[in-house]
Amino acid sequence: MTQQRIQVAVDIVVFTVQEQALKLLLIQRGIAPFKGRYALPGGFVLAKETLEQAAFRELFEETGTTDVYLEQLYTFGDPDRDPRSRVVTVAYYALVPTDKSPLLAGTDAAAAGWYPVLALPSLAFDHGKIVEYAVDRLRNKLEYTNVGFQLLPSKFTLSALQDLHEAILGKELDKRNFRRKVLGLGLVKPSKEMQATGRKPAQLFSFRHTT
């Protein structure tokens, strides 16, 4: 019994934060099927690359950045998820820091953009399901790890970090409890610098690299 041809792709849910909202990268499709609909960036895996390398490559082609956190999410392989042929896609999610979320002046610039997770257009293929899965994972991960830092510039205020958590979790957090917890975990270290953004200047912190 020989195996029918199955193609292997990667799709990436690229998150960033802009204007206190969690957003992700979508590309408007220029060709059928789903012409004109929005889809996740992605593409086929090449012969000599790992799955992760394929994801990084696609990500770089779309955004120009390489400094991102990337993690495998789940593999979607229903026989009819792509109407053209059988495609199994390994989904990844990526976190790109606010100050590096590019404006995409590259190749497909016109067709690509950041869309707030809370107001997404309807997506091509099963990409809606993939996004849902990714948002869930990100929320869970945030509860018990430090992934959040991957979305901020290297120096940030605690208020910015809190805004980020609130944007991702979709709920408000108590300022004092949040600060105590973050500082108590020791994942963050204070810098001498201040940021004069609001009224009263705020202290800047940086992520303490522990590995």
Place this chain on the structure above:
Amino acid sequence: MTQQRIQVAVDIVVFTVQEQALKLLLIQRGIAPFKGRYALPGGFVLAKETLEQAAFRELFEETGTTDVYLEQLYTFGDPDRDPRSRVVTVAYYALVPTDKSPLLAGTDAAAAGWYPVLALPSLAFDHGKIVEYAVDRLRNKLEYTNVGFQLLPSKFTLSALQDLHEAILGKELDKRNFRRKVLGLGLVKPSKEMQATGRKPAQLFSFRHTT
């Protein structure tokens, strides 16, 4: 740029518990590469089945059981993980209840068997890595869900449940705290029956289905 042929397989880490030890199903390979080495059950995905169906099918072919918990684990796709050709494998793990872990009188019976996780032989391909990943996941899952029940017969004593947890986590648990927690979570309901196994008879419980 066309994509080179990539094959898609599923591999399954099938867990069970026998004699208070966590074990998994391995099959001794009859052909090269890795002839004579042990490997996880698995095989190629067919044209018209989902990934999960493929995993269930393979599992049934090896064990004859269908009454199992099955969950996707991770997808492994390094270009050289199979020396013959490029194979991307979607790994699943399965939990089969103690009283249903079959003795494998089927086709490849001679070559298949249950091996304790704590004393595994060296495995073919990257299956060692897959197993490691599966054990980690199972341990994590156990901490905050009820997967444990999937490994026990429908009626069980609390001591059996505790032994199971200890076998998976690899550490001893306090009896009183364990019982309080399990009962407090309300995931388990007492039955009227008693089991006369040890010295003093023990009360039997069953998993409370909540979905």
Place this chain on the structure above:
DNA sequence: CCAAAAGTGTTAGGAGTACACCCATGG
């Protein structure tokens, strides 16, 4: 009667949550 597993409460420490006011600055 003895070995072996079943069963049962209390206490102390840590984590999470709720809650309100003063401070520094720019306009």
Place this chain on the structure above:
DNA sequence: CCATGGGTGTACTCCTAACACTTTTGG
């Protein structure tokens, strides 16, 4: 001087973890 966001402490609850003895049965 006032509006805006920055910054701080305390009390209560709940979960976790540590810890030892009595009960029931089979042999």
